[in-house]
Amino acid sequence: MSLFHSETMRYISLFMRFDDAPMASVILAESGFFDPSRASYADERLPDRQGIAYGRIFNNTLSQWEKISHYLAIEPVKKVNKLMTVNKHRLLTVESRLNEIWKICSEHKENKRFLEEQLNSLMHLFSLLNHFKDLDIDLSMLQQDFKFLDVRLGIIPLSYISRLKDALGIEGYYLSVYVQEKDSAHVIIAGIKKNNAIQALLDSASFQSLDVPGEFHQHPKIVCSTLDEKKKNILEKISIHEFEWSLLQQRFKQEIMDSGDSLALAKPYAILSGKMLRKGQLIEINGWAPLSKVSLIGDMLDKHIVNPVIIEARAPEPEEHAKTPSYLLRPQWLQPFLKLVINYGAPGYREFDPSWFFTLSYVLMFGLMFGDVGHGACIVGMSWFINKKWPEYASFFMAIGLSSMLFGFIYGSVFSYEHILPGLWLSPMEHPMLMLKLALLLGACFIVLLNIISIYNQLKNSLLKAAIFNSRGITGLLFYMALLWSIFELSREQFSSLNLLSMIIPLIVMFIYQWMKSSGSSAERFLVSLFETYDVIIAYFSNTISFLRVAAFALNHSALAIALFTLAATANEAGHWAVIIIGNLFILLLEGAIVAIQVLRLEYYEGFSRFFTADGYLFKPMQLSPQKLKITELN
Amino acid sequence: MLKIAHYAYLQTMIMIFSKRLLNYAEISALIQQPIEKILPTLKDKGLDNIIQKLTQSHFKLLPAGNMDNLFLSVLLEDARSIIRSLSGYERDIFIYWIRRFELKNIKTILRGKSLQRSKEEVLAELTPLGSFAMLPVDVLLNADNISEVLTLLEKTPFAAIARYGSKSIEQKQDVFAIETALNRQYFTGLNEQLRVLSDKEQSLLQPLLGRIIDQTNLIWLLRYRLSYHLSPSHSYFLLVSGGLYLNSKVLVQLSQIKKLDQLYSMLPGKIGSLIKDCESIHQVELNLEKDIIEYAANMLKESAFSLTHAFAYLVFREKQLLQLHALFKGKLLHLSDDEIAFAIGGSI
Numbered sequence: 001m002s003l004f005h006s007e008t009m010r011y012i013s014l015f016m017r018f019d020d021a022p023m024a025s026v027i028l029a030e031s032g033f034f035d036p037s038r039a040s041y042a043d044e045r046l047p048d049r050q051g052i053a054y055g056r057i058f059n060n061t062l063s064q065w066e067k068i069s070h071y072l073a074i075e076p077v078k079k080v081n082k083l084m085t086v087n088k089h090r091l092l093t094v095e096s097r098l099n100e101i102w103k104i105c106s107e108h109k110e111n112k113r114f115l116e117e118q119l120n121s122l123m124h125l126f127s128l129l130n131h132f133k134d135l136d137i138d139l140s141m142l143q144q145d146f147k148f149l150d151v152r153l154g155i156i157p158l159s160y161i162s163r164l165k166d167a168l169g170i171e172g173y174y175l176s177v178y179v180q181e182k183d184s185a186h187v188i189i190a191g192i193k194k195n196n197a198i199q200a201l202l203d204s205a206s207f208q209s210l211d212v213p214g215e216f217h218q219h220p221k222i223v224c225s226t227l228d229e230k231k232k233n234i235l236e237k238i239s240i241h242e243f244e245w246s247l248l249q250q251r252f253k254q255e256i257m258d259s260g261d262s263l264a265l266a267k268p269y270a271i272l273s274g275k276m277l278r279k280g281q282l283i284e285i286n287g288w289a290p291l292s293k294v295s296l297i298g299d300m301l302d303k304h305i306v307n308p309v310i311i312e313a314r315a316p317e318p319e320e321h322a323k324t325p326s327y328l329l330r331p332q333w334l335q336p337f338l339k340l341v342i343n344y345g346a347p348g349y350r351e352f353d354p355s356w357f358f359t360l361s362y363v364l365m366f367g368l369m370f371g372d373v374g375h376g377a378c379i380v381g382m383s384w385f386i387n388k389k390w391p392e393y394a395s396f397f398m399a400i401g402l403s404s405m406l407f408g409f410i411y412g413s414v415f416s417y418e419h420i421l422p423g424l425w426l427s428p429m430e431h432p433m434l435m436l437k438l439a440l441l442l443g444a445c446f447i448v449l450l451n452i453i454s455i456y457n458q459l460k461n462s463l464l465k466a467a468i469f470n471s472r473g474i475t476g477l478l479f480y481m482a483l484l485w486s487i488f489e490l491s492r493e494q495f496s497s498l499n500l501l502s503m504i505i506p507l508i509v510m511f512i513y514q515w516m517k518s519s520g521s522s523a524e525r526f527l528v529s530l531f532e533t534y535d536v537i538i539a540y541f542s543n544t545i546s547f548l549r550v551a552a553f554a555l556n557h558s559a560l561a562i563a564l565f566t567l568a569a570t571a572n573e574a575g576h577w578a579v580i581i582i583g584n585l586f587i588l589l590l591e592g593a594i595v596a597i598q599v600l601r602l603e604y605y606e607g608f609s610r611f612f613t614a615d616g617y618l619f620k621p622m623q624l625s626p627q628k629l630k631i632t633e634l635n
Numbered sequence: 636m637l638k639i640a641h642y643a644y645l646q647t648m649i650m651i652f653s654k655r656l657l658n659y660a661e662i663s664a665l666i667q668q669p670i671e672k673i674l675p676t677l678k679d680k681g682l683d684n685i686i687q688k689l690t691q692s693h694f695k696l697l698p699a700g701n702m703d704n705l706f707l708s709v710l711l712e713d714a715r716s717i718i719r720s721l722s723g724y725e726r727d728i729f730i731y732w733i734r735r736f737e738l739k740n741i742k743t744i745l746r747g748k749s750l751q752r753s754k755e756e757v758l759a760e761l762t763p764l765g766s767f768a769m770l771p772v773d774v775l776l777n778a779d780n781i782s783e784v785l786t787l788l789e790k791t792p793f794a795a796i797a798r799y800g801s802k803s804i805e806q807k808q809d810v811f812a813i814e815t816a817l818n819r820q821y822f823t824g825l826n827e828q829l830r831v832l833s834d835k836e837q838s839l840l841q842p843l844l845g846r847i848i849d850q851t852n853l854i855w856l857l858r859y860r861l862s863y864h865l866s867p868s869h870s871y872f873l874l875v876s877g878g879l880y881l882n883s884k885v886l887v888q889l890s891q892i893k894k895l896d897q898l899y900s901m902l903p904g905k906i907g908s909l910i911k912d913c914e915s916i917h918q919v920e921l922n923l924e925k926d927i928i929e930y931a932a933n934m935l936k937e938s939a940f941s942l943t944h945a946f947a948y949l950v951f952r953e954k955q956l957l958q959l960h961a962l963f964k965g966k967l968l969h970l971s972d973d974e975i976a977f978a979i980g981g982s983i
Contacts, residue, residue: 060777063777106779159823160872163871163872163874163876163883164872166871166883166887167868167869167871167872168868169887170867170868170871170887170890170891171866171867171868197866197868198866198868200865200866200869201866201868201869201872203812204812204815204816204869204872204873205872206816524651527647531644531647
């Protein structure tokens with residue numbers, strides 16, 4: 001296991017009989033160590049493309065399967081039952097069966113929607129009736145068919161009211177809103193009866209006619225009881241519908257699970273069939289695998305495939321490094337930190353993997369900014385609960401909790417009390433200037449270290465010129481060291497012309513390098529180089545200053561404690577403890593979260609952006625799991 | 636001072652980009668040149684890819700979709716550069732502006748569903764938007780019908796727009812009504828986006844955006860009334876608010892129009908003089924377009940830089956690319972210089 005790099009990868013080419021390709025695809029997926037993405041094929045060796053028909057059928061089948069499993073809430077199992085191939089005919093059979101099932105489910109779904117709409121419109125009627133309930137008249141009087149008057153009741157989206165009012169005005173109609181809801185309005189439209197001239201307009205305005213229903217042709221009290229009866233009926237139908245849904249679920253569960261298995265088994269071939277090359281009976285499959293697993297893949301293929309399979313494994317060529325996947329084999333406890341690194345971007349194959357560096361610096365800075373034995377112990381305790389629900393994140397909380405405790409002992413802080421525990425070294429509030437200096441020193445060390453990593457990365461990627469001349473290379477590092485030296489001399493009031501020269505020379509080198517690199521007219525190149533060089537000065541300066549927040553948050557933690565105790569002192573005894581407990585909870589949750597985000601910000605923006613190109617691809621081997629059926633890359 | 640520093644990079648970029656823009660005289664001068672001579676003169680105008688493709692094809696007409704996409708990709712590249720230098724709500728506004736092209740894709744998908752065309756046919760007609768693409772195209776193409784497309788859109792950044800393909804329209808499966816609803820909702824959304832700008836920036840942007848909305852409204856109105864023969868009230872309703880010269884009152888009057896020549900007497904002030912003597916809707920469109928370009932060009936000359944400069948550049952660039960597209964196409968189809976000049980709204 002390599003600590004700072006991807007595992008060594010091999011580019012694998014498999015040659016076999018065409019008939020064996022489906023089984024080989026299944027075996028490669030079962031091995032869990034074969035990634036066919038970004039593999040390239042040299043057409044001259046085997047000139048014919050295998051075609052993508054199988055992949056298309058797979059995608060269509062998957063689309064139906066997803067709709068059904070989602071509708072019937074059927075959770076697929078993690079692993080397939082038995083290793084076997086799924087040929088095109090079988091896949092088509094599955095697709096056609098799923099089409100039949102979806103037809104039934106879709107009809108059922110439509111019925112549900114229909115019932116829900118009925119219920120919704122009924123609820124609408126109830127709310128509408130609210131506006132008439134105090135009227136002691138027969139509501140049918142409001143809906144008479146007048147000889148010369150066109151009167152309509154309906155609902156329109158709220159945003160259309162003004163425009164529709166103007167538009168109706170053109171036709172001599174009048175619009176009045178009588179109920180306004182969140183997004184819609186109930187309106188009465190009236191005008192002189194013509195030959196339905198406004199119907200197209202009303203359709204465009206999404207006018208939902210409330211042709212006052214039969215229930216409204218009576219006294220409001222009678223209408224209300226009739227609506228109640230209808231509501232009862234619809235609710236009964238909905239409960240029957242829910243029962244039918246559970247029957248459908250039971251009826252199709254096994255079939256959907258089996259189809260999920262078939263799709264999981266078909267997926268590897270669906271991925272590979274669109275990529276592999278063929279000539280006659282010979283077929284070629286390419287992909288990436290870790291060097292340590294090449295023999296395992298070979299053994300598995302030999303075990304399941306009777307005919308010979310030729311495996312060619314070679315190291316990636318330098319020009320292939322950009323598309324070689326990175327396989328980062330890291331201990332389980334490092335996974336949450338690795339996830340945060342990958343959240344920024346995956347390290348390139350030849351690039352320095354910053355997960356160890358990230359973990360150590362993150363934990364260190366968190367402790368520095370949030371040092372408190374009590375709060376740290378709470379976070380450690382929290383990791384115990386987290387371990388039960390999200391075990392993959394427990395180590396993160398454990399590590400930052402322990403770091404917080406360690407710095408709590410150093411600062412002598414426990415649950416915001418600064419005088420119970422004697423500090424092993426210093427209390428931030430008592431030595432604020434020292435804290436600020438330490439933070440700047442930490443930042444400077446952090447940036448120097450990252451620049452060295454950046455130089456290493458550039459050299460690994462054969463970017464010799466960049467490694468020497470650019471702002472993240474040796475010249476950039478020299479400039480930064482000169483800047484630090486100058487600041488130090490300035491603080492001693494011994495700044496000399498040598499200091500100035502030591503900063504200017506690297507800047508000129510970077511300017512020339514930028515000039516050579518840029519293209520366009522001379523004015524454009526000058527402007528770009530000038531801005532880029534200026535940006536280097538600002539970036540180095542601001543990056544270092546950014547680390548002041550490490551000290552600022554340590555001070556903030558103590559300052560919050562003082563505020564908390566001042567507040568508690570104003571309360572009576574019971575109130576005092578309530579304030580202390582709630583205040584500590586507030587500090588733990590809110591300040592803890594802010595510190596966690598600030599440290600991440602420091603890592604990403606002051607750290608990763610300096611050296612980490614993060615343009616790599618993670619090794620994503622094919623897998624045989626009905627839970628992971630979506631193909632993200634299908635050429 | 637802070638604002639100036641904030642836009643320093645953007646201002647420099649727009650200053651450099653603006654050199655790519657041609658005025659009417661320059662475009663008109665190109666009309667008389669053969670295509671082989673036009674291309675070298677456009678070398679520093681950010682059209683390298685198009686020039687290369689046309690040279691490679693030995694000045695043969697590329698398939699329609701390819702040509703459109705090549706020009707669009709130029710605009711998107713510029714937009715990408717501008718957006719990259721922005722953040723927060725300013726970035727959102729520009730992304731929303733570019734989202735118009737995705738709206739076109741939504742309409743293509745809806746039309747495809749309505750006509751029951753195959754997935755592949757519809758896919759071939761979609762405009763590729765690269766990193767600007769937000770639509771789950773595959774999922775939408777797999778939808779069974781228009782209702783499902785609209786439901787799926789509610790899970791995308793187009794939710795607010797899609798919601799207005801509302802129930803009654805959905806039930807009637809009327810694609811025309813859905814499309815006009817989408818257009819209206821898009822412009823309503825745009826006005827909402829712009830509300831976060833400062834009053835000063837809004838007042839700077841309004842004349843340009845208002846001109847664009849005026850052009851859109853007037854052209855749609857003429858088509859609704861004179862080509863589709865919709866009723867005045869219906870035509871009026873389908874328009875959007877926010878125009879510069881054409882407020883609701885004017886639009887209500889205009890919606891009564893029965894013939895094109897009635898238009899001039901009904902239009903207020905400057906916009907009336909702009910379309911004087913126009914004999915077709917296309918000519919009206921070109922004249923208004925010319926006015927938009929001129930206004931955007933003037934905005935770019937304003938000394939105090941603001942976000943509106945970047946917007947004016949994008950508008951100018953888009954219109955200009957359309958003109959160049961028409962010019963190239965006309966040349967490749969061997970149309971006469973007069974016909975090309977008419978198509979791009981210029982003169983020889």
